[in-house]
């Protein structure tokens with residue numbers, strides 16, 4: 445058995461994912477890093493979830509050499525601590541781009557067209573004899589993509605198909621179709637658009653990148669869409685702006701505190717909500733799990749890791 449006694453699965457794996465890790469690596473499954481105890485001999489951790497995995501956890505596993513993360517975002521893992529200990533980290537990029545981009549558009553449409561409200565009108569028979577109040581057209585609305593990486597680009601392409609003029613912010617201008625507009629800072633981007641989609645990486649570098657100033661620039665016709673990380677948005681500033689009517693609405697897949705978001709967010713009819721599921725389709729989660737295990741197999745086989753993020 446590959447990795448027998450050398451592998452641990454830590455985090456919120458589904459039964460199917462945990463079974464595959466057990467079958468291919470005989471990896472025991474801990475639901476959370478909180479349950480971790482000192483365990484020499486473990487060389488590989490298959491990781492999933494947003495709970496922090498830092499120096500303290502790494503030091504319980506003195507022989508650790510690889511953390512194979514389930515997810516493209518690895519902000520839960522302290523990369524500096526991993527580097528200091530010679531631990532390689534891998535992630536699962538690309539296979540989820542389409543799904544996350546699909547959800548960004550779906551949530552934006554849900555906000556503009558008030559899909560949750562419309563669903564309730566039909567189910568509760570509120571509809572009988574009355575019409576739902578008119579909503580807002582999304583097609584053609586100017587969109588700003590904050591972070592034009594692989595996922596951001598997929599999101600931009602989709603909005604372009606909805607005839608939305610595309611603006612973007614990235615650390616540097618990117619090769620993009622003619623007519624897309626680059627902004628050197630997030631405030632300038634927010635000021636130019638009515639839909640602002642957050643598609644940056646998480647972590648310290650983007651903490652509160654959408655702050656009160658960006659929200660204010662987005663303005664009373666603006667809708668904030670976040671499919672990146674809750675940490676990218678100053679949620680208190682967002683809630684203040686929604687309460688004051690300084691922002692038209694929001695569409696959120698991610699939250700500052702998961703899985704128990706600020707309950708005030710549920711009180712806004714103008715906010716579309718989703719439980720952090722951008723990549724949560726059967727097809728994509730299967731592909732992510734396979735890529736995670738491919739990295740682990742490569743480690744044990746001594747072949748190049750498919751998707752390393754450090755080292």
Ligand code: 8YV
Pocket residue numbers: 492493494514515516517518540720721722723724
């Ligand atoms: C998953 C994600 O929710 O890939 C990411 O960075 O946030 C999502 O695809 C996560 O990986 C599951 O823990």
